[in-house]
Amino acid sequence: MTDLRTYGVLLAIVYLGACSVEEDAASTSQAERDAALRESAFGGLVEPMDRARELEQLSIDRKRELDAAIDN
Secondary structure (H helix, E strand, O other), X not given: OHHHHHHHHHHHHHXXXXXXXXXXXXXXXXXXXXXXXXXXXXXXXXXXXXXXXXXXXXXXXXXXXXXXXHHO
């Protein structure tokens, strides 16, 4: 009998989870997502990751310039 109750409860949880309203990702702007990320537990990692991304792009640009200079 307890197995039947357990399965019933699990089925109800899955059903309610499937019926929950999900936030539309397209409706939130990039600024809102960034603000939400900064307020989350990962907020302290946002700025270092941004700096690393900028540094990576800078390195790619410099490599491209060096490759162009070598080819000429």
